[in-house]
Structures are given as C-alpha cells and as structure tokens.
Amino acid sequence: MRIFLVGMMGSGKTTLGRQLAQWLNYAFVDLDEHIVQQQGQSIAQIFEQQGQEYFRKLERQALEELVQKYERVVISTGGGAPCFFDNIYFINLHGESFFLDVPVEELVQRLLTQGQEERPLLAGKNIAELKSYLTETLTYRRQFYERAKHTISENSLSPESILSLLNL
Numbered sequence: 298m299r300i301f302l303v304g305m306m307g308s309g310k311t312t313l314g315r316q317l318a319q320w321l322n323y324a325f326v327d328l329d330e331h332i333v334q335q336q337g338q339s340i341a342q343i344f345e346q347q348g349q350e351y352f353r354k355l356e357r358q359a360l361e362e363l364v365q366k367y368e369r370v371v372i373s374t375g376g377g378a379p380c381f382f383d384n385i386y387f388i389n390l391h392g393e394s395f396f397l398d399v400p401v402e403e404l405v406q407r408l409l410t411q412g413q414e415e416r417p418l419l420a421g422k423n424i425a426e427l428k429s430y431l432t433e434t435l436t437y438r439r440q441f442y443e444r445a446k447h448t449i450s451e452n453s454l455s456p457e458s459i460l461s462l463l464n465l
C-alpha cells in the first residue's frame with residue numbers, strides 16, 4: 298500500500314509520515330526533502346532561481362517516479378503538491394490519501410516557532426500577514442485537500458488513527 302499525507306504547511310505531514318512509516322515498517326519519503334536531494338538546491342533556491350512553476354513540475358515528476366519505485370511507502374507531500382495539475386487524482390489512483398485538517402490558528406503558532414525561512418511562501422511575513430496568507434490559501438486549497446480519501450482532524454494526528462481508518 299502507498300499512503301500519501303496531504304495538507305497545509307505546518308499540518309504535520311513530515312512528522313506524522315515519519316512515525317507512520319516506522320510503525321508499518323514501510324519506506325518513508327518526504328516529497329520536499331526528496332526534491333532538495335535530487336536537485337542539490339533548497340526549496341527556497343529552486344523558487345528563487347527557477348521559479349515556482351518549475352518547482353511544481355518537479356513535484357509532479359517526483360510523484361510519478363516514486364509510485365513506480367515503491368509499493369509499500371508513506372509519502373508526505375509538500376503543502377501545495379495536491380493542488381496543481383491533476384495530482385490529487387494521481388495520488389488517489391495510486392494509494393490511500395489522508396488530509397491533515399489543522400485550523401489556521403494552530404498552523405500560525407507552529408509555523409511562527411518553526412523557522413519560516415525554509416518555506417519561501419512564508420518568508421518575511423509578520424503574524425498578521427501569516428494568518429491572512431494561510432486563511433486565504435486554505436480557503437482555495439480545501440477543494441483539493443478534501444478530495445483525499447480520508448480526513449484526519451487536529452486532535453487525531455497519530456499513526457493509530459490512520460491505521461484504524463485503514464482497518465489495519
């Protein structure tokens with residue numbers, strides 16, 4: 298089985314994905330980290346030097362490569378990954394998807410305390426700007442995230458709740 302975690306920046310995809318892969322004894326891939334390693338550039342550098350559009354193409358290519366390569370894997374996607382091209386359909390075609398649905402107030406707290414620097418879309422924003430950016434972005438992205446096969450709310454972000462949704 299392939300398990301994909303989707304949701305906003307700061308929703309906990311990397312943290313939970315790593316834990317879940319350990320539980321299942323599956324491979325773990327963080328899509329952002331995978332792209333950074335493959336390109337030898339940080340996400341911020343890719344955005345700056347080649348642009349966001351190029352980054353979105355890299356995300357799609359990486360998704361295609363990873364489903365070819367792995368059958369038992371947990372993939373934590375980047376915050377925007379399911380919202381470009383037909384990526385969310387591609388994800389659903391190749392595995393079980395989970396939307397980590399965390400309220401904006403909580404995202405703001407987490408992202409303020411955990412460096413905005415590696416997240417180019419958040420860099421340089423103050424708390425009010427961060428909040429309005431996340432609110433607007435989530436309002437638009439929800440239509441994609443909600444196409445995930447399962448939704449997990451903030452208070453059940455654990456490997457156990459994912460396993461029980463999968464009847465494992």
Ligand SMILES: Nc1ncnc2c1ncn2[C@@H]1O[C@H](COP(=O)(O)OP(=O)(O)OP(=O)(O)O)[C@@H](O)[C@H]1O
Binds near residue numbers: 306313454
């Ligand atoms: N369940 C949780 N409760 C509280 N804090 C959490 C939880 N999960 C993750 N965090 C914290 O929130 C921050 C963001 O988590 P993480 O990096 O896993 O999010 P992400 O969804 O992968 O974000 P991005 O899309 O930017 O990669 C980290 O500081 C992490 O320690």
Ligand SMILES: O=C(O)C1=C[C@@H](O)[C@@H](O)[C@H](O)C1
Binds near residue numbers: 305329375416
């Ligand atoms: O929400 C987004 O668009 C992004 C989220 C991160 O995971 C990275 O993929 C990148 O910083 C863009």
Ligand SMILES: [Mg+2]
Binds near residue numbers: 310311312329
């Ligand atoms: Mg992450």
